[in-house]
Amino acid sequence: MNQVNIRPRQDTDIPMLADILERQQSETEYPFEWPMPYPTEQFIHRPSELRSWVAELNETVVGHVAVQTVQDDDLGRMWADAHDVPIRQLRCISVLFADRRYAGQGIGSALLRTATESALADGGAPVLDVVAHHAAPLNLYRRRGWQEIGRYRTDWLPDDVEPVYVMILPRDQTVVPPEATA
Numbered sequence: 001m002n003q004v005n006i007r008p009r010q011d012t013d014i015p016m017l018a019d020i021l022e023r024q025q026s027e028t029e030y031p032f033e034w035p036m037p038y039p040t041e042q043f044i045h046r047p048s049e050l051r052s053w054v055a056e057l058n059e060t061v062v063g064h065v066a067v068q069t070v071q072d073d074d075l076g077r078m079w080a081d082a083h084d085v086p087i088r089q090l091r092c093i094s095v096l097f098a099d100r101r102y103a104g105q106g107i108g109s110a111l112l113r114t115a116t117e118s119a120l121a122d123g124g125a126p127v128l129d130v131v132a133h134h135a136a137p138l139n140l141y142r143r144r145g146w147q148e149i150g151r152y153r154t155d156w157l158p159d160d161v162e163p164v165y166v167m168i169l170p171r172d173q174t175v176v177p178p179e180a181t182a
Contacts, residue, residue: 001158002057009052009064014041015059017054022098032131033156044095053114055098055107063098065111066121067091070127075152075166080150082168083125091124098139108140116144116169126169129154132162141167 009017024150025034031043045052045149048068055063070076070090080087093115098107119126129152130138142148147170 003103004021004105004107005056006053006110006114007056009045009054009066013054013061013064014044017044017064020062020064020099021054021097027100028097028134029131030134031095032161036037046095048092051115051118052092052095053111055111057102057107057143058106063096063111065115066094067095067115067124068094075154078150078152078166079125079127079168082166083127083171085125089125090124090127091119091122093119093126093128093145096128108137108145112140112144125170125171127167129164129166131157131164138165145169 021031021043023039025031031040036043044064044066046066047067048071050067050069052064052066054061068091070079070087070092073088073108076090079090079092083090093112096108096111096113096115117124128141128146130141132138132151146167148165148167150166152166153163157163
C-alpha cells in the first residue's frame with residue numbers, strides 16, 4: 001500500500017481538486033447539489049475556512065479536507081447545544097473527499113484524522129453533517145467515534161431527500177487511528 005502524505009492545501013491544488021470532484025460527482029453524488037450555482041473552486045475554498053489539507057499519493061493530489069467556522073443559525077445552535085459550547089468554539093469538518101480511483105488506501109481516514117486533531121488542538125468542538133444516503137462516509141464517521149445528534153433539512157436538499165445527519169465528536173473522544181478500525 002502506498003503512503004498517504006497529508007500537507008496544507010495550496011492555491012495551486014484547487015484546480016486538481018475541482019477536477020477530482022467533477023469527475024466523480026455522478027458516482028458519489030458529492031457535492032450533492034449538482035450542477036452547483038457557483039464554481040467548484042468556491043465549494044472547495046470557502047470564506048469560513050480556518051485550515052485545509054490535501055492528501056497525496058506518489059506526489060499526486062488525491063483528496064481534501066477543511067476545518068470551517070460555523071454560522072449562528074439553527075444548525076450551528078443545534079451543534080453548540082449538543083457540545084454545550086458557544087458557536088464560536090465549533091469547528092466543522094467539511095469538504096472531505098478522496099479520489100475514487102484510490103479507494104481503500106486510507107485517504108479519507110487520514111484526512112479526517114488530520115482535520116479532527118486540528119479542531120481539537122485549538123480547543124474546538126468538532127462537528128459535521130452528512131447526506132443520509134452517503135453510507136460510506138457515514139460509516140467512516142461512526143467508526144471514528146462521531147455521534148449523530150439529530151437530522152436537519154438544509155436549503156440545498158430537495159424536499160424528497162432525507163434530511164442530513166448532524167454529528168458531533170465528543171471532545172473527550174480519542175481520535176482513533178485508521179488501522180484500528182479498518
